[in-house]
Amino acid sequence: MGGWEKWFTDEAARRDAAGLTRRLRPRGPDDDVIDLAGNDYLGLSRHPEVVRAAAEAALTWGAGAGASRLVTGTLALHEALERELAAFLGQPAALVMSTGYHANLAAVTALADRDSLIVSDAHVHASLIDAARLSRAEIVVTPHNDVDAVAAALAMRGGRRALVLVESIYSVLGDAAPLTGLADVCETHDALLIVDEAHGLGVAGPAGEGLVRAVGLAAAPHVVVTATLSKALGAQGGAVLGSPGLVHHLVNRARPFIFDTGLAPAATGGALAGLRLLRSRPELPARVAARVDGLSRLLDVERPAGAVLSVPMDSPQVAMTAQAECLEHGVRVGCFRPPSVPDGISRLRVTTSAGVTDDAWDRAGDVLAKVVEAHR
Secondary structure (H helix, E strand, C coil), X not given: CCHHHHHHHHHHHHHHHHCCCCCCCCCCCCCCCEEECCCCCCCCCCCHHHHHHHHHHXXXXXXXXXXXXXXXXXXXXXXXXXXXXXXXXXXXXEEEECCHHHHHHHHHHHHCCCCCEEEEECCCCHHHHHHHHHHCCEEEEECCCCHHHHHHHHHCCCCCCEXXXXXXXXXXXXXXXXXXXXXXXXXXXXXXXXXXXXXXXXCCCCCCECHHHHCCCCCCCCEEEEEECCCCCCCCCEEEEECHHHHHHHHHHCHHHHCCECCCXXXXXHHHHHHHHHHHCCHHHHHHHHHHHHHHHHHCCCCCCCCEEEEECCCHHHHHHHHHHHHHCCEEEEEECCCCCCCCCCEEEEECCCCCCHHHHHHHHHHHHHHHHHHC
């Protein structure tokens, strides 16, 4: 066995022993399992209007954008999505990209360099962690949701440009960032606050407009928003939102945007249809909120600020066993295990969805309550 193959084998054995092995599990189009593992918070990915819009966009524009957006890959469809997304989130401008991961990479690496300071919350998503490392800036990781620690780090920045990286709602613990306090600190220290609304768009705020707008920070000059189109909007892609000057800078400096093929027409059309449905149906975010309330009480866990409930388990092995038992009873849930969890505690990850029928939701709740009680 060659050196690399032996290393692969040894690494696989180590993961198996720790209960940390991950595997791909393909599903068919007619899966009859109740899906509470994905991120389709509003149930829009299979909505007839969203699917029809995606199909029509592919028929009109083709299977792909055909090139990077600075060549011929910018479509009128992209422009419409950017305009309507910015309006919904209360932002002056938006720039759409192929994934939410790319949106975070683009924003951070185009705004920071080796002469900058990045202050990052300890619980931010891997895409923001990778972006900070790629920027080559000095990185200070602060305790989770600790505004004073952020202020102390910024006070030491000297004359450098400074960015603060947070999520509006964190997907593991489900808690919200103290955005108002963070924004005040950033304004005092002339720093830029980058807020990832991946788990806020479509869920937070009276109409699902995200936490940044809900707390009155939309269009604040020192706040930049990133978002994904693959969760509440039921499609795929990402976006960075802020001032026209910011967007112009990203178009010219953000490598994940410049050198990537434009977002595929089907995803663009689907996301636009999903956004329009969200805008016209505020009862969808309200339904998610009501289900979050009920399920958190049923499972005796703290109510999250977003749509994802996490149920602590004693170990990765216990979490995987509980996940498998849920699936045996027709309910698919996710599983948080190291290194995906910032505090090292394995959890069941349960996504609240407005797209699940009432009967199926009640049945899923019964299954979850029994499995959690057996393994808690």
